[in-house]
Amino acid sequence: DQQVKQNSPSLSVQEGRISILNCDYTNSMFDYFLWYKKYPAEGPTFLISISSIKDKNEDGRFTVFLNKSAKHLSLHIVPSQPGDSAVYFCAASVGGTSYGKLTFGQGTILTVHP
Amino acid sequence: EPEVTQTPSHQVTQMGQEVILRCVPISNHLYFYWYRQILGQKVEFLVSFYNNEISEKSEIFDDQFSVERPDGSNFTLKIRSTKLEDSAMYFCASSEFGAGQPYEQYFGPGTRLTVT
Numbered sequence: 001d002q003q004v005k006q007n008s009p010s011l012s013v014q015e016g017r018i019s020i021l022n023c024d025y026t027n028s029m030f031d032y033f034l035w036y037k038k039y040p041a042e043g044p045t046f047l048i049s050i051s052s053i054k055d056k057n058e059d060g061r062f063t064v065f066l067n068k069s070a071k072h073l074s075l076h077i078v079p080s081q082p083g084d085s086a087v088y089f090c091a092a093s094v095g096g097t098s099y100g101k102l103t104f105g106q107g108t109i110l111t112v113h114p
Numbered sequence: 115e116p117e118v119t120q121t122p123s124h125q126v127t128q129m130g131q132e133v134i135l136r137c138v139p140i141s142n143h144l145y146f147y148w149y150r151q152i153l154g155q156k157v158e159f160l161v162s163f164y165n166n167e168i169s170e171k172s173e174i175f176d177d178q179f180s181v182e183r184p185d186g187s188n189f190t191l192k193i194r195s196t197k198l199e200d201s202a203m204y205f206c207a208s209s210e211f212g213a214g215q216p217y218e219q220y221f222g223p224g225t226r227l228t229v230t
Contacts, residue, residue: 034218043118043205043221044157089157100145100209100217101170104157 137206
């Protein structure tokens with residue numbers, strides 16, 4: 001099941017710079033997209049989401065961009081901080097009759113160096 | 115801040131034994147979920163639960179699995195006869211909205227199930 005793909009297994013960024021995490025999807029029925037952050041031995045923590053009727057959503061240092069024609073979304077973190085080091089998961093769901101099943105990508109390990 | 119809790123944090127069991135994983139969702143949430151993550155693999159959806167019944171389940175969720183909300187606060191996942199391949203981290207999640215509405219699912223810390 002490769003409906004949601006994060007092609008970069010890892011990303012290394014200097015503190016203060018921008019982190020850009022990417023996600024591609026194949027299912028055109030997906031209409032809601034979420035980013036989760038996960039630390040070791042913890043559950044995924046919700047970060048930010050975007051509906052398919054928008055192309056951008058911003059929350060503090062985090063911005064998610066959605067390009068529906070390319071079936072691509074990205075998460076921008078500016079400025080990056082060492083505490084942002086974690087695994088980042090992209091997830092997608094189908095609204096309407098779906099009861100919230102999330103389809104996850106494989107995750108990208110972000111390391112922010114001081 | 116309200117959070118989803120799960121017990122136990124780690125469960126070791128022998129193949130063929132029954133296990134029950136427990137979760138306490140956030141109190142005003144109405145939709146409940148179980149996911150699992152086998153080591154090195156993606157987080158996978160197992161089942162969603164609303165209004166005391168299963169809303170959707172994946173092909174992983176076969177007859178060996180069942181879910182229950184026994185008392186209005188707990189939400190449990192039972193695996194009737196565990197197999198080696200059931201070894202994984204199991205995450206419970208809950209959300210305030212569901213079908214047709216935007217929602218965020220809030221996840222618990224997970225139960226690591228090891229089947230020997």
